[in-house]
Amino acid sequence: MNMKSWKPVMVFLLITVLLATTACSSGGGNSGNASSGGDGAPSVSSEGDKLEKKSIKVVYNGGGRKFPDGMDENNNPYLDYIKENTNLDIAMQYPPADGYQDALNVIMASGNLPDLIYTYDASWFENYVKQGALQPLDEWIDKYGPDLKKNIPEEAWKTVTIDGKIYAIPSMNAEPGNELMYVRKDWLDRLGMQPPKTLEEYREVIRAFAQDDPDGNGKNDTYGYIMAENVARIAPIIGAFGVQRGMWTERDGQLVNSSILPEMKEALAFLAGLQKDKLLDPEWMLNKEANFSEKIASGKAGLFSAFWYDTRGPILTSTTNDPAAEWIPLEFPAGPEGKQGTMGYGYIAGYNVVPVTSKNPDAVVRMLNFINGEGYRTLLLGFENEVWTMEDGKMVTNFEKHNEHIYRQTLGESVRPYNAPEERDRRDSLGLEFNLNDNIDRIGEVAIRDAFLGVPTPAMGKYTADLKKMENEYFTKIVVGQLPIDAFDEFVSEWKKRGGDEITAEVNAWYAENK
Template sequence: MGKNKKRWLLASAAAATGAACFAVVVWSPFSAKRENDGKPPGEKEKISIVISSLGISFPPGMNENNNPYLDYIEKNTNLDIGVFLPPIESYEEKLNIMMTSSKLPDMLHTGNEVWLASYVRQGKLKPLDEEINKYGSALKQKIPKEAWDQVTYNGHIYAIPSLNEVKGIELMYVRKDWLDRLGLKPPRTLDEYYEVIRAFATRDPDGNGKNDTTGLLVTENLGRAAPFFGAFGTQLNQWLERDGRLVYSNVLPETKEAVAFLHKLYEEKLIEPDFPLNRIQNLYYDKIVSGTVGLFSATWYDTRGPIAQNKSRDPRALWIPLEYPTGPGGAKGVYSTNPVRGYNVVPESSPNAASVVKMLNFIAGEGHRNLKLGFENEVWSLQNGKMVTDFEKHNLSLYRGMYSSLADVVDPDMEKRRLDSLGESFNLYDNQKRIEANLIPNKFDGLPTPSMATYMSKLTASMQETFIKMIVGVTPLDEFDAYVERWKRDGLDAITREVNEWYLRPASDRR
């Protein structure tokens, strides 16, 4: 789930500070770096940027302004880059504080498209068309039109997008040794999935004589349930086309059917009763690793995480990917990720937009391989034609992702070699391809509408809470339609009207 959420997996970076103090602390170090006019010949141009730490720390003796990968960018762009990492736990709040300051940075990075749309409409961000045309050849070549469309407003580009490398996240994995022990075949249809889930919960698939196994894992906020919504032709929190118009997936009858299916599993004790408390990094993963779970919707990289840990603990464990559950109407699939995962913006007052574009153009172009993979013959090397990673060096330089993620681009060949170097047995690349063949796309890819900024956050929280209550039986399923009418009155009708005003225009007039 959560296809529109930018999940940075963030951790604390620094203590929060007050607004007035923050502006002084942040921008006084950069105030001397803002003006490049009249600089002596050969002196580096100076820019200040605000980015996310992604929850990654630096090796001893290094920081965001002193490390080999920043040096590499500066050397190849002739820039002197001042980097600031706001506290992770209040990152967006700090961006908002900065936007009220009289001394703004030259670039801010955000993963929030609503934040972007709000400041574009307020006229506080600089259009970047001219600078991209002059200094952004790699950006223009490597970023596709659909990504540029997402950052275009009234015909002008207001952000440089960073791309999602993967098009989808979830796929089903099962313990084949459990299937074999119970005489079951890998499930394909929703009915077959139900039989396997019931058997795993009730028939002692691990053979230990205890009633200690779970049929299906679901996380808090209905995470890892996407394939079961897909079996009914829907996904949560998406815009789908019905009869030539866009409708919000959460209010469709198909979504009600999916909720009813999950309620059935819960009522029969095939989903554990405390699933709303399953957080990815503790209860959820622990249950996979410990061997009490044999079927779940994995991420494409879980084969290198909890599945690998479970196999190391239990050599008998044999995990295989499954076909997505096919519903009674023949539907199947999972949500697709937003092609854009981050946005780089330049405040309207900055005189250094050209330098920002030069930096991002290098990150996406000539510098992409070294920033993405690490330095060759240090972090990785070619051996017999294959890329081999030194994991100790790789882990020490993970911080390079703070810079590469500013202008990530898609390079399928490099991505396959990179993923294979992490261990071909994990099937990371194959997992991605399996997901890509089963995506249910979101049909709305414009800037968030004004009503979205006003209503959507509250509506999403209300819908999520209601669906969970229906699954656990606190709220009757019969009340689904009544809730839909309430959500429409509480802002969804206004959002739907704006979305369709956008959708029904000719594609060339949507931006």
């Protein structure tokens, strides 16, 4: 539905009708309700009419999403929806998704800065704060951001607070993490095995899947466990040792990087043992996402660390290819000390910042507060009775309309609330048979989160890429047996010398001020 801007007379008439009637519709965000008509058209917010009319320019990453014919970033019903409910005139600019951060640098160097810029890059954010190019937003959040304060947790605000002032309004990650274990139950049944719980039970299932012909075709053509390049898809395995790669964790009052802890060495030793016994996919170090998924879909692998949405991807393709294939989620493997875990996401997905030249930080906060609160449900899900409907108490998505309106999510994702119930509705609407919310809940129960919540430190900017490359090289060679497990100690020494100690000092300086 293409909602045009109404003339003043029409606005007056509409408000009169709204005051005389009661409209029932789905609410938005975590606060308040956004009324909509039976055709999905949103009504004008009376709160928006009380606020001063202002104009703002906004730079967002459209992610390459397409608009329907006749629409663009400045001509579509979802932008109209925001305008009409905030009394703002909003001009959007979407630089190309490829090279987006470079485009932001060009914009910042120009003499014509917008009022709002969205970035995914924490280092970019910190750099421009230190240059004095961004303005603090505390005053305006306190005045115009009640939903922002309600729907964004304290830990996230800490991440965007520098020298005691808030310099960005964060968008939250919608999921607590990504990976959980899935297994072919039909393979377990054929081999007379129970779903594994401990790491040693996992090892026995991995051995059986590699050696005991779980698919019953009489060929030695299955893998015990499948991984991906750069030692990826192992989060639940190393979580059994209580750690996750690259994360900071507290030890004796100090933050230390989990990649250099003895527990990481134990996890690598476990994986190296699987490799030595020929229980892993022999080509795992070459597996990119496409061929990783193909091996699952084609019946080569029956146990792997799945992304929470893989039930709609390679697992679905597997069951389509082989109707006998039955996949079930597993408990996270419990390690030698009973620990379980998987990679937890950081809280923040992106940063909304206001250049110091902007005269309208109040209007920016007004817009973001609406998107994060009252407007979030519509921006995430689409207009009711157009993109989705309620049937027998369940939300059902019209996928053709969902795809046609997918551009709306650029707006919704710009300042996503934390743990929004609308996210659960969205996942269920994609198909209850995919167990997406159950997968997310399982991950959330054991997700290991980073104890460092600050913006990247200067030393991180200098050394992180090199240290990550070195880590991938050492870990890969250790697992495949090109280096002995004790080479891990050499890695730790090199990590510290090549910038790790400098990073650690900066991380702990932050920790001393914020713990």
